[in-house]
Amino acid sequence: MRTSDRTRWRRLILAGLAGYVALAAGCAPQANHGPPVAIGVESQYANVLSQVGSPYVTVRAIETNPNTDPHDFEASPAVAREIDRASLIVENGLGYDAWIDPLIAAVPRPDRRVLVVSRLLGLPADTVNPHLWYDPRTMPAVARAAAAAFAAMDPAHAAYFAANARRFDASLTPWRQQIAAFRARYAGTPVAVTEPVADLLLQAAGCRILTPMALQLALMNGTDPSPQDVATEQALLRDRSVKVFVYNQQVTDALTTSLLQLARSEHIPVVGVYETMPQPGYDYQRWMVAQMRALRAAVARGVSTDTLGQ
Amino acid sequence: MGAISAFGLMGGFWSNQPVRVALAVGGGAALVCAVVGLSTVMRRQAFAGHALADVSGAGGSAAYLLGINPLFGFLGMAAGAAGVMEWAQVRDARERDLLTGVVLGAGLGLAALLLYLDMTVRSVSGAAITVLFGSMFTIPPSIVPVALAVAAAALVASALIFRPLLVSTLSVDLARAQGVSVRTTALIHAMALALAVSLSAMTVGAILSTALLIGPAAAALRVARRPASALVLAALIGLVATWGGIALAYQSYYWTPGRGWPVSFFIVMLIICAYLVASGIARLRAGAPDAPPLSGCQEH
Numbered sequence: 344m345r346t347s348d349r350t351r352w353r354r355l356i357l358a359g360l361a362g363y364v365a366l367a368a369g370c371a372p373q374a375n376h377g378p379p380v381a382i383g384v385e386s387q388y389a390n391v392l393s394q395v396g397s398p399y400v401t402v403r404a405i406e407t408n409p410n411t412d413p414h415d416f417e418a419s420p421a422v423a424r425e426i427d428r429a430s431l432i433v434e435n436g437l438g439y440d441a442w443i444d445p446l447i448a449a450v451p452r453p454d455r456r457v458l459v460v461s462r463l464l465g466l467p468a469d470t471v472n473p474h475l476w477y478d479p480r481t482m483p484a485v486a487r488a489a490a491a492a493f494a495a496m497d498p499a500h501a502a503y504f505a506a507n508a509r510r511f512d513a514s515l516t517p518w519r520q521q522i523a524a525f526r527a528r529y530a531g532t533p534v535a536v537t538e539p540v541a542d543l544l545l546q547a548a549g550c551r552i553l554t555p556m557a558l559q560l561a562l563m564n565g566t567d568p569s570p571q572d573v574a575t576e577q578a579l580l581r582d583r584s585v586k587v588f589v590y591n592q593q594v595t596d597a598l599t600t601s602l603l604q605l606a607r608s609e610h611i612p613v614v615g616v617y618e619t620m621p622q623p624g625y626d627y628q629r630w631m632v633a634q635m636r637a638l639r640a641a642v643a644r645g646v647s648t649d650t651l652g653q
Numbered sequence: 654m655g656a657i658s659a660f661g662l663m664g665g666f667w668s669n670q671p672v673r674v675a676l677a678v679g680g681g682a683a684l685v686c687a688v689v690g691l692s693t694v695m696r697r698q699a700f701a702g703h704a705l706a707d708v709s710g711a712g713g714s715a716a717y718l719l720g721i722n723p724l725f726g727f728l729g730m731a732a733g734a735a736g737v738m739e740w741a742q743v744r745d746a747r748e749r750d751l752l753t754g755v756v757l758g759a760g761l762g763l764a765a766l767l768l769y770l771d772m773t774v775r776s777v778s779g780a781a782i783t784v785l786f787g788s789m790f791t792i793p794p795s796i797v798p799v800a801l802a803v804a805a806a807a808l809v810a811s812a813l814i815f816r817p818l819l820v821s822t823l824s825v826d827l828a829r830a831q832g833v834s835v836r837t838t839a840l841i842h843a844m845a846l847a848l849a850v851s852l853s854a855m856t857v858g859a860i861l862s863t864a865l866l867i868g869p870a871a872a873a874l875r876v877a878r879r880p881a882s883a884l885v886l887a888a889l890i891g892l893v894a895t896w897g898g899i900a901l902a903y904q905s906y907y908w909t910p911g912r913g914w915p916v917s918f919f920i921v922m923l924i925i926c927a928y929l930v931a932s933g934i935a936r937l938r939a940g941a942p943d944a945p946p947l948s949g950c951q952e953h
Binding site for chain 1: 665669670671672675723775777779780781782783788789790791792793794795902903905906911912913914915916917
């Protein structure tokens with residue numbers, strides 16, 4: 344998925360030499376630093392960019408640690424350097440990665456494109472659930488937009504990028520079939536969740552999410568939940584009104600931990616979901632297929648999938 | 654509509670598990686804070702109490718990192734800091750304030766690091782809000798027996814040293830003449846203070862912990878004339894503020910579009926209201942040449 348460090352260094356050295364030669368020749372044009380760099384702020388966007396652009400685009404991700412809550416991400420100077428070199432930046436939008444906007448503004452580049460996924464999908468700014476990559480419609484649109492952006496940066500490979508975007512779209516077919524099959528058989532399945540991480544996928548699969556949105560948002564934002572909503576959620580589990588408890592692996596607190604214990608003691612199957620792409624061994628397609636398989640296993644056979652294996 | 658919503662409140666309120674946990678833990682914290690807070694205010698240790706609470710926040714943050722009961726985290730850190738501050742035994746008030754300030758700064762600095770690690774290493778969401786400002790409705794029910802045991806221990810310790818502490822607060826020499834071990838009494842009081850701020854930190858958070866410790870005691874001392882009546886009044890104010898705050902936070906769910914306001918806000922506001930009312934009463938009384946109120950010792 345990513346150009347190895349050694350090749351990168353080799354390219355840098357070559358680029359440096361080329362620049363030196365150009366300078367020595369006295370014409371000093373804009374030094375060519377090898378293939379353009381694209382950033383996916385979250386690792387899942389970087390993965391799609393890489394599937395469309397590699398090897399003619401060098402792709403980097405900023406948030407890659409699945410153990411960290413992306414909402415709490417703090418930027419480092421190294422991130423600012425990466426941004427400086429990037430010709431394309433894909434961010435989620437809806438405040439999810441708002442911290443990156445001032446960093447982008449701080450290192451302006453006339454030829455840089457910033458692709459905000461929420462705007463690409465035409466979502467209003469007050470959309471409450473920012474976890475857009477769980478919506479089956481999101482990534483094909485991102486892949487197409489990335490192909491167009493790459494084509495503008497590197498017109499010689501435009502056809503290659505467009506073909507990759509189509510191939511990516513086609514590679515999601517098994518996942519779409521899983522969703523359709525689930526929907527046909529288990530539409531209306533009641534589920535409880537912690538954060539709204541996988542809500543868009545659950546909705547696409549026809550599940551009914553019974554957890555109050557206010558509680559999901561309180562857990563997502565780390566604010567005080569109201570006791571009414573906590574009691575509602577506890578009752579969902581205690582009365583076994585839900586078939587599955589969808590639990591965000593990456594973000595826990597005292598309340599989510601006690602809810603998890605309650606779900607276990609009531610023998611409600613648990614499905615662990617991830618906010619950023621689990622690594623290693625996963626690309627976007629495999630990740631989504633694995634989440635869908637876990638959901639199906641929970642509903643059809645009552646099997647828990649706490650974490651995704653490799 | 655008012656009657657209907659009040660009925661609805663009472664119906665759901667008592668059967669709501671997070672509310673019951675909050676009432677139990679908050680009630681215990683309010684009682685202990687009233688008793689310990691009273692002697693703390695009289696000994697002019699309000700600032701030390703505040704520092705202990707802030708330092709205990711580092712322990713609460715560490716608990717998330719270690720995956721242990723947060724109450725033990727608060728408790729361990731507060732007890733350690735109380736021991737250090739009592740051991741240092743600085744007589745000069747200015748020196749003592751400086752030392753307290755330094756300890757407070759160190760504790761909050763440590764809390765900043767530990768909270769950062771909570772979020773990045775253990776991915777605990779909302780740890781900062783919970784530790785610093787409290788999140789009563791997310792307290793796991795398993796904490797209730799532990800919290801009540803801690804509260805009982807603090808109350809027993811305070812009862813045991815109530816007399817000797819009162820005497821040594823008034824005059825160290827008098828206490829020595831009566832055969833009171835001033836040092837031991839002070840140490841036990843410091844430990845009771847650590848227990849009180851830990852419970853209070855669980856309830857309204859480490860930062861607001863002082864409000865519950867100092868507020869009801871300070872308000873009671875404005876109007877009460879005897880230690881016993883001050884004790885009862887402080888306990889009453891603490892309980893009413895805490896339970897009232899919980900009820901208001903519960904009710905705020907219906908004023909707002911489904912998002913209740915933080916319970917810590919309501920508790921602290923009620924405490925401040927009680928203090929203002931007590932101050933008003935004290936001022937009205939000041940005209941009459943009556944017996945002087947107990948509070949020769951005002952807040953820091």
